[in-house]
Amino acid sequence: MNAAAIVILTVFNQGIWFGGQTGNIAIQWNKRASHQAALVDWKLMHDGATLAAGETQLAAEDKPANVSLRLPEVRAETRLIWSYAIHTPGTEKPIAENQVAIHLYPNNLLKSLPQRLSGTSLAVWDRADGLPAILSESKAPFTRVPNEASLHLSKLDMLIVGADQIADQPFAQSTMLHYVENGTAALVLRQTRLHTLAGYPVVQRQTSRIPTAKESTSAPPTSAAALSVSASGSNLVWREHEPLLQNLLTRPVPAGENEFAIRLPPDEPALEMVYWPRESPADEPVAIDALVVAKSLGRGKLLLCQVPLGSWKTDPIAQLFLSDAIDYLKAPVEPTLPPSRRSKALKVEIVPPRESHILNP
Numbered sequence: 606m607n608a609a610a611i612v613i614l615t616v617f618n619q620g621i622w623f624g625g626q627t628g629n630i631a632i633q634w635n636k637r638a639s640h641q642a643a644l645v646d647w648k649l650m651h652d653g654a655t656l657a658a659g660e661t662q663l664a665a666e667d668k669p670a671n672v673s674l675r676l677p678e679v680r681a682e683t684r685l686i687w688s689y690a691i692h693t694p695g696t697e698k699p700i701a702e703n704q705v706a707i708h709l710y711p712n713n714l715l716k717s718l719p720q721r722l723s724g725t726s727l728a729v730w731d732r733a734d735g736l737p738a739i740l741s742e743s744k745a746p747f748t749r750v751p752n753e754a755s756l757h758l759s760k761l762d763m764l765i766v767g768a769d770q771i772a773d774q775p776f777a778q779s780t781m782l783h784y785v786e787n788g789t790a791a792l793v794l795r796q797t798r799l800h801t802l803a804g805y806p807v808v809q810r811q812t813s814r815i816p817t818a819k820e821s822t823s824a825p826p827t828s829a830a831a832l833s834v835s836a837s838g839s840n841l842v843w844r845e846h847e848p849l850l851q852n853l854l855t856r857p858v859p860a861g862e863n864e865f866a867i868r869l870p871p872d873e874p875a876l877e878m879v880y881w882p883r884e885s886p887a888d889e890p891v892a893i894d895a896l897v898v899a900k901s902l903g904r905g906k907l908l909l910c911q912v913p914l915g916s917w918k919t920d921p922i923a924q925l926f927l928s929d930a931i932d933y934l935k936a937p938v939e940p941t942l943p944p945s946r947r948s949k950a951l952k953v954e955i956v957p958p959r960e961s962h963i964l965n966p
Contacts, residue, residue, distance in 0.1 A: 611635055611701040612691065615669070619856050620687075620707040623921055624679035628707065630687065632661075633669035640665045643700070647689040649674055649707075656685070663691065676709055683709045708855070710921035715928060718745035725935070726760045730781075731767025739917040739924070756780045763934050764791040768914070773799050786903030790934035793909050797865050803907055806868040810881060810894050812839035812860050841896070844878045849908075849933045850897070852925035853879075858896065858912060865911050866894035872943040875900035879912060890945060899933075900941045908933060 615631040622628045634640045642665045649657040656677065663670045674687070685707040690699035718740070727747040729737050737749045750756050753771070756764075761784050771777055771793070782803065785791050799807050839860035843850055858864065858879075869875050871890035880895035896911040908930060914923040 612663075614703070614705070616705055616707075618915060618920060620705055621856055621921055622676055622707070622709055623712050623919065624676055624683070624709045625712060626676050626919065628674040628676050630672045630674070630705070631669040632663065632672070632689070634663070634667060636667065640667065641693055643691050643693045645670060645672070645689055645691050646699075647672060647687060650686045650688065651683065674707075676707075679709045679711055681711060685709060708921075710925075714921060714924045715739065715743040715745065718743050718928070718931070721931065721935075722746050722763075725762045726758065727763045727765070728756065728758060728761055729765050729767070730756065730770050731765070732770075735767050736765060736917055736927075753777060753780050756784070761789045763931070764789050765930075766791065766793040768795045769798055771796050771799060771802075778803065782902070782907075785905035785907050788904040790906045790938070791908065792930050792934060793907070795865065795911050795913055802867060802909060803902075805870075805898075807911075808866050808868050808894060809863055810866045812841055812858055812862050812864060840882065842880055842882050844876075847878055849899075849929050850878060852922060852929055853897075853912060855925075856922050864896060864913075866896060867898050867909055867911060869893045869895060869898065872945050874941045874943045876941055890943075893944075901938050904938065906934065906938050 611634070613633050613635050617629045617631075620628070632645060643663040645661045645663050647659055647661070648655050657674065659672070661670045661672050676685075687705045687707055688702070689705075690702040692699050722745050725746070727745075728750050729740065729747050730750045730752070731737055732751075733749065737747070740747050748758065750758075757780075764781065764784060766781065771781075781791060781793075793802065796802055796807065801807060839858060839862075841858055843854055843857065845854065866881070869877060869892060871892055873893075876899045877893050877895035878897040878899060880893055880897075883891050883893070885891070898907075898909045900907050910926075910930070914920065914926065917923055917927075
């Protein structure tokens, strides 16, 4: 029987954890299913070998049962399987069963930062317990600035602005943009309190679910809707072949979420990397709403990332994206072309579905 019709499974952090962490999974009855006391038998496996096993009581009332997994230390990215079966009293055959993919990462993802940032003047505009804490732990060289007023450095090769650090006030971004125009490479992480970011409007948009082939056959095969498929089933387009996105793609933005998009005007010389597809199939330039945008600005470059990230300390994908973004910022600046001057191959890309953490939905 379809497990999703019977129980709701919540895999915290989408099953992407550091080795040695405790991973948490919650399971509860679907409101549409009949509630009864049951037993959840589970196993944690790697290559067919059982690493741990247990059982958890699932109460008849609408209350989740929690499973805590003590995860092993790993030296490289490792894929585990957590399987479960739900039994009710007096039945031998489970009423629901499924498997969940779990991905573990080593705890030294940022160990190369001190060497890679050697000779680079990096400033981090963030609260002390945010990105600066994990950079200090990795012994990476940087200077913390608590606000824009403190952003007065004689040399600045790279700047990282933490989430929600920019105030929604006139000229609050002027110093940052001045540095970029004069050669600084800057990464600005998710800002939710602004009306404009780097001169572009910030608008709220919801990701929507792509209908399955059974649900809709009306979209023409060459339409933007048909060509923009993400792992989560949302309608966001990801430029899959951009090295910057390789690890971020592991956990794409799910459907049904309200996000803070950057609205690019028609034919803007900026590269949208994660974005909503255009609604009309015509070729004339239109405004584009994006969650990841890159552009050259004067002698520098600007990378805007509105994709939500997890905790720097506990989220492997956040650390991997940071590492990828530093590589992107260190690369030579190249002029950013408007959409009308790009090759046709760059305009729309098919993003094939990636593995869901639920293996048999």
